[in-house]
Amino acid sequence: MNDLAIKAQGLTKSYHMGSSTLRVLRGVDVQVRKGEFAVVVGASGSGKSTLLHLVGLLDKPDAGSVWLDGIDASKLPAAKRNRVRCRDVGFVFQFYHLVPELDIIENVLLPVKVDSSVLAWSRRRGPARKQAVEILESLNLSHRLGHRPRELSGGERQRVAIARALINNPKVLLADEPTGNLDSVTGKQIISVLRSFNQQRGQTILMVTHDNNLAQQADTVFRLADGRLGG
Amino acid sequence: MYKLHLLLTYLRSKALAILAMLGVSACVFLMLVSVSVMSGFLWKIERAAKGLFGDVVVESGGVTGMAYYDEFIAEVTKKVPEVKAGSPFILAYGILPVPGTDFRQTIQIAGIRLPQRVDVSDFEQGLYFEAGVPRPTFDPPAKLLLERIKQDNDQVLLIRQRETLKVYALQTDRDKLLPIQRQRLDKLLDSPPPVGDDDMAWLAALPQKTADDLTDSQMRDILASQAIAERIQTTFVFRRRAQRCILNTQKYRQQWTDLRNVLAQAQDKGPSASTTAALSQALVLLETLAAEDFLRTNKSVEAALPGLKDELKRARQDLPTVETVDALDRCLALTQEYLMGDAAHRVVLGLGIGGLSFRSPKGETIRHVVPGNKISLLMLPLGKATGTSMPQVQMADFTVIDDNHSDVSSIDSKFVYIPFETLQAMNNMAAEYDADDSKRVVVPARCSQIHFKVDIDKWVPSARLLEGAKGQWLPHRYSEEEILQDVSGKIQELWKTFAAEPSHRASGEVSIVTWRQLQRHVIGPIQQQRTLAIVMNSIMWGVSVLLIVVILYVIVVQKTADIGIVKAVGGSSWGVAGIFFGYGAIIGLIGSVLGSVLGWIFVRNINAIQDFTDATVGFRVWDPETFMFEKIPNEVDWSAAVWIIAGALVAGLIGAMIPAVRAARMQPVEALRYE
16 A cells, blocks of 8 residues: 555546536546556546546545545545645646746746745745756756746647646646647657656656557556446 | 735736726725815815804894893803803894895894904904904004005906906907017016006007907907906996095094084184184085085985085184084084994995905906995894884995905805994894983893803813713713813803893893804705715725726636636635735725825815816816805815725725635636636
8 A cells, every 4th residue: 555656446426517417437446556657548528537636636526535645635624635735746737727927937836835935935945946947957948937838839838837746746746638739749748758757756647648649658557438447 | 925926926917907906096086085175175164164153152042132141241251261252243134235236135134343253253364454453343444444445456457457468369360460569469468467558558459350260269268358357347436436435534534523623612712713714624624525426416415515504604703602513513424424434334244245246267356345335234123022013124324344254155145244233223132221211221232142262271171071971981082062062051051040130031042052053054064065975985985896896806717727726736715815805905005095195196286286277178176256265175184084095995805805705615626627
C-alpha cells in the first residue's frame, strides 16, 4: 500500500439531468504506484475526466474512496482537501486554464501563492520564483516569462500549465487530455515532456486520453468503457 | 496572498471596475452636493428665523393680545438670569398699495421698538440704508440717508450702463465700422464701467444691425437688457422724489421749529427786532413752501395758506400771540404731511415685497422705493373685541426709511416694520382711559408677542430638568434647542405667578415657545425638502448597490474559469469570495473618496461654476431672481459626508455579497467547464 501514490476504490458517480440520471462511473478501482506513468484510455463520454476529477479531489464521488499517498482523502474536511489539492496534486487540463490577466511566471506561481499568507509569501517569494524559472527553462520557456497566455501558442500554454502543476512538487500529476487541443507534433512534444519528468524526477503521472497511440508510452493503461474499467 | 494579487490584478485590468467606481463616486458626489446645499439652505433659514424673533417667544393666545408686557419683560430680565433682553412685538395683517401702480400686496405689519429691537434680534444686520448703524432708529439722520441713496443710485446706474453696453455689443453693426471705430468699440466694451457720457453717446450713434441680422437668442438678450435698463430708469422717478423729500424735511422742519421757538419766547418777553425778523423769515418760508409742487397741487393746503399768511403778517405788525405760535405749528404740520412725516409714521419694508424692488438676472437688487418715498398701509384692527359692530379699516401714510432682508423669502416678501406704539394704536391695542379720570386705565395696552434673547452661556439647568436627568447613566450634552426649551419653562413658571397677581388679571392667555417651534412652518418644509433630497439620493444609493451587484456579477461570470483554476490549485471557497468582497469594498472606498473630493471641490466652487455656466451657455440652476440668497450655500456638510461615505462602503460590500457568495459556492469542476 505504501508504494501506491493513488488508490481509488469502488468509485461511482452519477449526474442528474432533470428526471434522468446519467451513471458515469459504476465502481471503478484504480491503483497507481509511485513514479508510475499511468494512462486511462476511453472513448468520449466514458467517464475518464470524471475519474480524474474524483482522484484529484475536484469533485466528490457518490460512493467509493480515494487514497493519495496512503491517506484517505475522501474523508478529509474541505480545508484539508484544499491543502492536499494545492500541495500534493498538480493538474494539467485540455484547455490549459491559465489566468489571462497574469503573466507566465505569475500563472506558474499561483499555487505557491494560494499556499502562502502575505507574510509567508515574502519569505517564499525568492526561492519559489527561482524554482519557477528553472522549471520554465527546462520547458524551453525562459524567453516567455513576462508574456501573457494570449501571446503564447497552444503548446507553449500547455507547457506553462505543466510548470504550474509541478511548482509545488506534487505527489501526483493529473493530466486531462493534455494533447486534446494540440496538433499531433505538439502533442507528442507535450507527452515527451511529461514522460521526461516521470523518468528523470520519478513524477507519478495519471493521464486520461482517448488516443490509443499515446497510451502506448505509458507504464500502465486502464481502459474505461461504460463507467467500468476493462483490462 | 493570491487573494490580494488577483484582487489588484482585476482592479487594474477591468474597465468595469473603473465604471463601478465612477458610478459610486457619482452617487456620493450627487448626494454630498445636494445634502450640503440643502443643509446650508436650512442653516441660513434657521439663522435668519432665529435672528428675527429672538430665542424665546411669548405669544398671545388671542388676537386681542397680552397686557402688562413691559412689566413682564422687566420681571423676566430680573428673575431669569439667562434672559438678556426682551422686546414687545405686534403682528397685524394689512394691505399695501404699490406706489405708482394699481397693484396691492397683502402684507403682515410688524410693530417693533427701535433701537431696543436689536437687543433681541439681528434686525439691524438686515438693514440696507442704515447698514452698519449699531442701534438704528425710525428717525435716521437725513445726511446718512442721502449719502446711502446716492451710493445706491451710483450702483444702480452702473447696472443700467452694463445692460446698455450689452445691448450695444449685440446690436452694433461692426461690418459698417472703420477699423479705428472697431478698436474704440472693443476698448469701451472691455473697459470696466463707468463709461463716460461722451463715450455712451458715441456708442448710441453707431450703425445698428437690423432685426433680420440678429438671431433669436441675441434678440432675447437685447430685449431683456433693454427691459432692465428701462426699469432702472423708472426707479429714478421715485429716487428723485425721495431725495427731495428728505432734503425738504431737513430744510423746513428745523426752520419751522426754530421760528416757533423764537415766537414762543416773544410771547412772554414782548416784540423785538428778532421777532419781526423771524416772522419775515417765516413768511418767506411759507412762500417757498407754497411754490413747492407737492403743496401746490393739494387743495386743503391751498386753502390753509392764505389764513396762515394773514396771521403771520398780523403778528409782524402787532404782537405774536398764542394764535401765531399755533399758526406756525400748523405750518409745520402741513410741511410734515408732505415731507417725511413724524417719526411715528416711518416704515422699514421687507426686501422682496412685489413691486417695490426687483432682482437682475445676476441677483442684484434694484429698489423702486427708497427712503423718503411714501407708502400707505391699510389694515383691519383686530386688537379689541368690538361687539356687534364691524371694525373700521385703518389707513395711514408712512415714509420709507429703509428695507430689511432676513434671507427668509416668506418673511421678506410679506413683512413691513412700523413703530410699535403706532401699530398698537392702529390695531386698537393701545391703552384706554376712563372718560372721567384720564389717568385711570380701563383697558391696558397690549402686544401680540414678547421676544426674549437668551444668553446660552449663562444657562443653569432648571430643577425640573435635573430631576428628569437623575435616572440617566451618561451625562447628556444639551442642544441649544433643549436649553431654550428649559428657559421657556422658566419663563412659563414666572408667567403663571405674574398673571395670577390681582393687578395683572387682564394679562391674557399665552403660549411660550422657542424660535424653532414658532418657525416650524418655515423650517419644517425645508427640513422636509432635505429629507426628500436624502430619500431621492438613497434611491440613487440603491441604484449604486445594484450597479455594483451587476458589475461584480458580470465579472464573476467572466471570471468563472479563473475561479475554477484557483479552486483547482487549492483555493478555498471563502478565499475566492474574499477576492470579490475586497473588490466591492475597494470600489466603494475609492468611489466614495473620489466622489467626496469632487463633491467638496464642487460645493466650495458652486457659485463660480454657476457663474461660468451662466456666462458660457446661459444656464443657471439657482436663479437669484427667485431665491432670496444671492449665493448658493457652499459649505460641505461633513457630518452628512461621513454617513454618505459609510453608505457607499456598505453599498460596495452589499453589492459584492451576492456575486461573492455565488463564486464561493461554485464547484471547481463546473467552473472549469465554463468557457
